[in-house]
Amino acid sequence: MNSRRRVLFVCTGNRARSQMAEGLLRDLAGDRFEVYSAGTIPSGISEYTIEAMREIGIDISGQRSKSVDEFAGQEFDHVITVCDSARQVCPVFPGEGERLHWDIEDPSDIEARGIPLAGAFRIARDELRKRIELFVNEH
Numbered sequence: 773m774n775s776r777r778r779v780l781f782v783c784t785g786n787r788a789r790s791q792m793a794e795g796l797l798r799d800l801a802g803d804r805f806e807v808y809s810a811g812t813i814p815s816g817i818s819e820y821t822i823e824a825m826r827e828i829g830i831d832i833s834g835q836r837s838k839s840v841d842e843f844a845g846q847e848f849d850h851v852i853t854v855c856d857s858a859r860q861v862c863p864v865f866p867g868e869g870e871r872l873h874w875d876i877e878d879p880s881d882i883e884a885r886g887i888p889l890a891g892a893f894r895i896a897r898d899e900l901r902k903r904i905e906l907f908v909n910e911h
Contacts, residue, residue: 776806777849777911786811786837788821789854789876792897793904795825795832801908810840820879824893828901850911854900874903 781793786809794809814837825832849869854876876899882892 776804778806778847779808779850779852780840780843780848781807781809782812782840782851782853783809783855784812785815786839787815787818788879788893789896789900791817791821791832791835791837792825792900793852793854794835795830796897796901796904797908799830800904804908804911808838808843809835810838810843812840814839818879818893820890820893823890824897827894828897852907874900876900876903 779797781790781797783790790809790811794807797805798807816837817832817835822833850872851870852872852874854874855878876896879889879892879896882895887895
């Protein structure tokens with residue numbers, strides 16, 4: 773029997789925030805959690821996402837952008853939305869345990885404030901890392 777808790781991170785495009793969250797949790801506590809990510813409208817992983825994770829020693833180049841539809845009917849212990857639009861349209865999963873929402877700013881919105889795009893992805897990554905470290909300590 774698999775005793776690892778199942779976690780699904782959801783954002784709109786599954787191109788940045790949810791991909792980073794998947795890689796971070798897998799790196800920090802992959803022995804305790806079975807980790808997935810998906811998007812409500814998947815659009816491929818950004819190269820900036822892969823590079824931001826590579827900078828901290830985590831290789832997510834093998835991950836792929838997935839639709840939440842791929843997980844229909846599956847049970848998760850934790851479903852975590854990381855953007856407001858995904859929170860509004862995230863489907864309900866059977867046997868869903870804890871449903872959390874982390875409002876992580878989109879790197880594109882951060883860039884609009886005058887921060888270079890690579891830096892914007894680092895800001896999102898670092899905020900996610902803090903949240904995931906707390907999540908791991910609590911679970």
